[in-house]
Amino acid sequence: MTMRELDRFKVIQDVADGKLKPWRAAERLELTTRQVRRLVARLREHGPAGLVSGHRSKPGNRRLDPGAADRALSIIRDRYADFGPTLACEKLWECHGIRLAKETVRKLMTEAGLWIPRRQRPPKVYQPRARRACLGELIQIDGSDHRWFEERAAACTLLVYVDDATSRLMMLHFTQTESTFSYFEATRAYIERHGKPGAFYSDKASVFRNVKPGKTGNRVTPFGRAMYELNIDTFCANSSSAKGRVERAHLTLQDRLVKEMRLRGINTVADANVYAPSFMAAYNARFAKPPKSDFNAHRTLRADESLDLVLTWREPRKVTKSLTVQYDRVMYLLDDTSENRKLIDRQIEVWEYPDGRIELRADDRVLRCRQYDRLAEIDQGAVVEHKRLSHVLQVAQALQAQRDNSRIGKAPSRTHRGDTTRTNRNEAELRKSNEYGASIVERYPSRFGLLAALPTDDPDAALAEIERAATMLQADGFAMTCCYNGVYLSDTRLEPVWAELNRRKAVVFVHPNAYGPGMFGRASALLEVAFETTRTVVDMLYAGIFRRYPDVRLILAHCGAALPALSERLVLIGTQPWVRNPSMLTESEMRNQLARLYVDTAMTGSVHTIAPAVAMTGIDHIVYGSDCGVPCTCFDTMESNMRTLRLSSGLDSRQLSQLGRNALKLFPMASGRICRAPSK
Structure with missing residues (x-):
């Protein structure tokens, strides 16, 4: 008998002995009561053998002829x-x-x-490859994404250059991401220090290899094109073991380098790059092997080889009949000259430098042009949201520009420096919106407060706006969207922003915006809005942001969206061993971090939404809010929201009045303005 049949025998035996009711046995075995009675009769007639499947040892009905x-x-x-x-x-x-x-x-x-x-099949035999004979003949390169600063800072990438002949570390370069421009920067430093190697040996990442040819049929990447111009060969390995020297170096570095930087208190990419040369010297003294040949295969740059010109991102563009060229959603106007007229309907090259400069080139000459940024000139209709927190606080703020105002995805990534090249349209709009909100607060200090919007796709601009809003505009808090130009609040690039907000013990209002309509034209306000907020907060939770920055107080729009309803599921399932938990959160820690969140009552007010929020955070962390993001008037929305709260929230009058007091505790400056206001 199989184990399943043995278990069935025990249950049927209990029924036959009168120890178990047939209907209870039917539930346990997922059978009908009638079938249970049949099995009991078969047991009494044939014994345990009667419960064995009659098909056993017989040919199957679906057997092949x-x-x-x-x-x-x-x-x-x-x-x-x-x-x-x-x-x-x-x-x-x-x-x-x-x-x-x-x-x-x-x-x-x-x-x-x-x-x-x-x-x-017998396994394939991969025999070890002999080392190259000379230093600089073959350099293995790869990037290692790791928490190099442990919990002291966000994860980043280390670009590692290892000599194949000696296993020497030739270059270590810390960067935010593994991108073309980050490899340009590291390779430039390598060549300036050692000279040009014979070849680079890499993996098949998109920086080094195009899987599909472009429109011109060219499979060469910008990095490959630059190395070709410098007469440096590039090869891609078929497997990780093929470039095992750099892969094994990653393991050693993730152990030794991490601990060395911990002992020296190194917490930033800049400080790590300063320390890298001294670490390489100690590493090479301990682990490097002597080459077979004393010949150094590195070559010096020729006089006609300029790294400034070679290490650029280049793309072909066609000149229109109006002498314009479009690149990255920016239109460039060529001067109307006889030479430029000859370029109409011809392909020219757009050169983008690591510092963000753009040049148009044709026939080895730079074309004079003017920039016409459609994103800066055309009003795309920025959406303005106003939030009212209690009868005291109303925020005048513009939501950040929609995602389709961002640059095209094919543009090169410069996130290794953290200074994405773009026009200042978004930052200018946000500054203007914040100044407008400050002017309203100045006119009606006892009625309004300011939550300053932050451009979270640019950490430097966000830090500058935090300083300006806090000191010059006297902002009560800050507003951040879940996703801004493709940068979510859990992005590691925002670590300096969260650190500054934590230092100021700031209040941050979080609102969704990276969503679109569903099928059949379904409005995004039905589902997408709620789950955008929920996904973002859960990602922040697992990223350890709440643990590292406990003094930041977050207010979630729309009563926390779907998070309160799913919080218990998140706590119970989200800490299981099979769930990826990079911050190693425990159940109690996750509950405590969720309980520290604040939620408003915008677009919600029934007991079905308020009760889960109270269970997750407590009544002390719920503040009044009304949403004007749908086609309606501010007054109508506020009145409707208050009516729903009074009639359907399940909160008594004392608890309803507490919502306003909760907001005043969060915003002491607004509370002070109310106290100083003359009574009518």
Whole structure:
């Protein structure tokens, strides 16, 4: 008997002995009561053997006819002996009218010795490759994404250059991401220090290899093109073991380098890059091997080789009849000259430098042009949101520009420096919006407060706006959207921003914005808004942001969206061993961090939304809020929200009045303005 049949026997035996009711046994075995009675009768008549399946040791009803199997196998032996099972299966049907499943054909061919399963094949032998003879003949390069500063800072990437002949570390360069421009920067430093190597040996990352050719049919990447111009060969490894020296170096560095930087208190990318040369010297003294040949294969730069010109991102563009060129959603106007008129309908090159400069080039000359930024000139209709927190606080703020105002995704990434090249349209709009909100507060100090919006896609601009809003505009708090130009609040680039907000013990209002309509034109306010906030907060939780910056007080829009309803599920499932938990959060820690959040009552007010929020954060962390993000007037929305709260929230009058007091505790400056206001 199988284990399943043995378990069934014990249950049926209990029914036969009167220890268990038939209906209870039916529930346990997921059978009907009638079937249980049949099994009891069979047990009494035939004993335990009566419960064994009657199909055992009998041929199956779906068995393959032996004659058909023999005929198919005979055809395969004669005509398709060297075919694989899938192709042989197709040919049996196409040419002989024999329809068999490919797994059936695989089984027949395996039993006949015509096919060897992959698991039974002898493993391939990969013999070790001898080292190159000379220093600089072959340099293995790779990036390692790791928490190099442990919990002291966000994860980043280390670009590692290892000499194949000696295992020497030739270059260590810390950067935010593994991108073309980060490799340009590291390679420039390498060449300036050592000279040009014979070849670079890398993996098949998109920096080094195009899987699909572009519109011109060219598979060469910008990095490959630059190395070709410098007469440096590039090779891509088929496997990680093929470039094992740099892979093994990663393991050593993730152990030794991390601890060395901890002992020296190094917490930033800039400080790590300063320390890297001294670490490489100590590492090479301990682990480097002598080369077979004393010849140094590095070559010096020729006089006609300029790294400034070679290490650029280049893309072809066509000149229109109006002498314009478009690149990254910016239009460039060429001067109307006879030379430029000859370029109409011709391809020219757009050169983008690591510092963000753009040049148009044709026939080895730089074309004079003017920049016309459509994103800066055309009003795309920025959406303005106003939030009212209690009868005291109303925020005048503009939501950040929509995602389709961002640059195209094919533009090169410069996140290794953290200074994305763009126009200042978004930052200017936010500053203007914050100044407008400050002017309203100045006119009506006892009625309004300011939550200053932050451009979170640019950490430097966000830090500058925090300082300006806090000192010059006297902002009560700050407003951040879940996603701004593709940068979510859990992004590691925002670590300096969160650190500054934590230092100021700031109040931050979080509102969703990176969403679109659903099927059938379904409004995003129905579902997408709620789950955008929920996903963002959960990502921040797992990223450890709440743990590292406990003094930042977050207010979530729309009563926390779907988070309160899913919080218990998140706590119970989100800490299981099979769930990726990079911050190693425990159940109690996750509950405590969720309980520290604040939520407003905008677009919500029924007991079905308020009760889960109270259970997650407590009544002390709920503040009044009304939303004007739908086509309605501010007054109508506020009145409707208050009516819903009074009638359907399940809160008594004392708890409803507490919502306003909760907001005043969060915003002491606004509370002070109310106290100083003359009574009417």
